[in-house]
Amino acid sequence: MKLNLFFQLSAWCICLCFSPVLAQQNYRNNEDINKALRNLVNNHKSHASLKSLTKTLGGKDVWVLTLSNGKPEAHPAIVIAGGVSGNHLLGIELSVKMAERILTNYKSVLNQTTFYIFPNLSPDATAQYFGKLKYERVANAKKTDDDRDGSINEDGFEDLNNDKLITLIRVEDPTGDYMPLEEDPRIMVKANPQKGEKGTHKIFSEGIDNDKDGVFNEDGIGGVAFNKNLTYNYPYFKSGAGEHAVSELENRALLDFLYERWNIHSILTFGPSNNLSVPLKYNSDRANKRIITSILKKDEKLNKHISEIYNKITKTKDAPKSVTAGGGFFEWSYFHFGRHAMSTPAWWFPKFEGDSLVKAPKNRKANFLKWAEQEGIENTFVEWTSIKHPDFPNKKVEVGGIVPFIMDNPPYSKVDSIAIKHSEFIIEIAKIQPDLKLINLKTEDLGSNLTRITVDLYNKGLLPTHTEMGAKSKWLRKINVSLKLGKGQEVLSGKKRLVLGIIEEDSSKQLSWLIKGRGKLQIEATTPHAGKQSITINL
Incomplete structure (x- = not known):
């Protein structure tokens, strides 16, 4: 009894130890x-x-x-x-x-x-x-009339082969404009008549034409895409x-x-x-x-x-x-x-380079399937399987195709x-972000209670303070340079407040003022997206 309890506790501990690992074998x-x-x-x-x-x-x-x-x-x-x-x-x-x-x-x-x-x-x-039915959806939950027929969400997907995935249906039809890819017949591509190619199939998303308008799954759940x-x-x-x-x-x-x-x-x-x-x-x-x-x-x-x-x-x-x-x-x-x-x-996914026995396909989907096979990645393709379809009662209809999400998201x-x-x-x-600095400060006493101040406003970053588009559209604030004067001080030359545009990466602009008076004076340069710098001077 004690031994049995020991094994149960050990198994429980092992599950606890491994549960985080198991929980993160897939996207959250x-x-x-x-x-x-x-x-x-x-x-x-x-x-x-x-x-x-x-x-x-x-x-x-x-x-x-x-x-x-x-x-x-x-x-x-x-x-x-x-x-x-x-x-x-x-x-x-x-x-x-x-x-x-x-x-x-x-x-x-x-x-x-x-x-x-x-x-x-x-x-x-x-x-x-993560839904019971997996398909690549990009739109939110708003109900929309995508086909503008007065009805909302009336023609969604149907899982015709019961695999909980939405892929494609291909219908054998001499008037179709799709044909199997020579490099990998699982992939269906448009036939090119100029190259002597003839279509053999019609391709639709997996489902039924619920509203009988000749288009499949054009008005399903989910309405507006953020992007x-x-x-x-x-x-x-x-x-x-x-x-x-x-x-x-x-x-x-x-x-x-x-x-x-x-x-x-x-x-x-x-x-x-x-x-x-x-x-x-x-x-x-x-x-x-x-x-x-x-x-x-x-x-x-x-x-x-x-x-x-x-x-x-x-x-x-x-x-x-x-x-x-x-x-x-x-x-x-x-x-x-x-x-x-x-x-x-x-x-x-990297290009499948091929070897002496297997050539690298030119088609992107075929290349993906070869790469996935080489990497040992399973469940990438739903093999074509014949079904009976109410919209094509006398034709050969098959369901299959690349599994949703798998081409754009790595293991x-x-x-x-x-x-x-x-x-x-x-x-x-x-x-390397834009970073404003006030450097190379120089003050010259000119006598008669006058001082000349020169300083370089330097963008230390390796990105410009503004993109050219930002400066053009005015959706980036300009650089503000201001003098905070002490009591009795006066600006005789230069502006008390300057508004500057772009300072390129690792570049500077020299600023100069002629000030009358004595005491402390502060220079401040700022723009929210490139930082703030100030220095204090004793005149």
Whole structure:
């Protein structure tokens, strides 16, 4: 009896020891992320605070985690945003894990930098990863009439093969425009008649045409995508974009918060856009129009510099093409908010290089399947299986395709190493942030109670005090230089208050005044996103 009790207790202890490990073999759901955020704040109360900006229509909190030493607005700030796209679970994990690393490994950075971290800006959508029915959802819980037929959410997905995944259906049809890929017949691609190719199938998302309009699953659960609802290049009248720009609770709450934080100088977004692996290119035609749609010339140079830092630290290569669909957060960060904007998916599957026996496929999906097979990653593809379909009673219909989420989110075992690299990157950005200093002070006694003062206002940082776009759009505050005069002092030459624009990286502007009087005088230079510096002079 005692021996049996001993074995039971031992087994119980083993389960306790291994349960955290087992619990983190997959991405954390909304509840787990919320718990991790609260624990983080409880363990670092003097440097971290957590606030709910709003609740989504699905009843989920949109959090902002603030990391700072002292008042957050007292230091220049960096934003980290995850979950801008509802199918990108990795960005959520990275946002939380980077916060953990900042607080445990890099806490001293908070002496000069504040971090505003938004772990998940699409909590309604990301919840679908953990739902009973898994499909890649990017929209929130608003009920919408996406097909504009007067009915709401009437044509959603159906799990036709009962595997709890939504993939594709392919219908054998000589009038179809899809055909199996030669490199991997599991993948269906559009036939190219100009190359003598003929389609053999029609492709639809897995489901039934409930409203009998000839389109499948075009009006299901979930309405507006966070990453389509911002103001830059807003996709009017497009499915998932909303009734108008910033129509959604989460988008409005985020922008209200950001527009009140003048100390923000940089924003890092985890999402489908990527200007870190491959920097943006300046286009003079698009940059000189009334509505600017190209990165500006000076910012192109800055983007290239930051890209080099990113690639050196993360050692990434072969990045997929950047995805920009209109109404996105990254684009808004630069074009409308004027900040130094950075975006990356943070991970993509490496190219399968092939060998003497197996050639590397050119098709991206086929390449993914070969790479996953090489890595021993299972359950990546639902094999095509025949079913009976009510909309195609006399045709061969099969269900299959790549498993949802798996191409854009790495195996969870890789997340920690990705977080370490991106933490190193964002700390490097904090190290080189704009930083105003007053140096090379010189005072000359000219007699007759007169003193000439010269000083250099130096940007010590390796980022300019303003992006070119920020200066142009006026959404970055200018540098204010002011003299705080003592009793009986008078400015005879120069201005008591100066307003300055951009000071480039590692550059300075010389300032000079002629002052009448004696005693103490203070010079102060400040702008919220580049710091504050003051010096006191005895005349």
